Amino acid sequence: MPIATLDVVVLDTPAPLALATFYQAILGGTVEQPADYWVELHGPGVKLAFQEAPDMVPPTWPSPDNSQQFHLDLNVPDLEAAESQVLALGARPLDTRPDRSFRVYADPSGHPFCLCRQ
Missing domain, CATH: 3.10.180.10 (2,3-Dihydroxybiphenyl 1,2-Dioxygenase, domain 1)
Structure with a gap:
């Protein structure tokens, strides 16, 4: 029996709605914004969330x-x-x-x- 199930993959970003819209254009689905700092992309087989992180430093x-x-x-x-x-x-x-x-x-x-x- 597993300990947990994966609910969502969350990406930090300075612009949650813009990044959700980017991935929506690639993957399809529906964008929902339950809070100013949190946006979700719901699609077939995928749930991604985008959390506002104004000081995020992107990886190299x-x-x-x-x-x-x-x-x-x-x-x-x-x-x-x-x-x-x-x-x-x-x-x-x-x-x-x-x-x-x-x-x-x-x-x-x-x-x-x-x-x-x-």
Whole structure:
């Protein structure tokens, strides 16, 4: 019997609504804002929350001195098409070598995430 079940993954950000809207454009779902400092994205198979952290310092990737802590892997059917879409939404490329089955980006608040070929 497990001790717990995962409820939500929470990302710190200076702009919770903006970051929730960024991920909504990628993953779909519904954005809810129960408080000024807290925004949730509810979608099929995913619940992400975005907590206001005005002094957040984004991780440096890759860097052993300022670790990324965690990242999201997002499966896509077409890496090139998905890449152009996330860049248009405000993602920043971190490692987009074309010879691999995944590419690494930073979201608008600086959190690393990967687009992975399904």
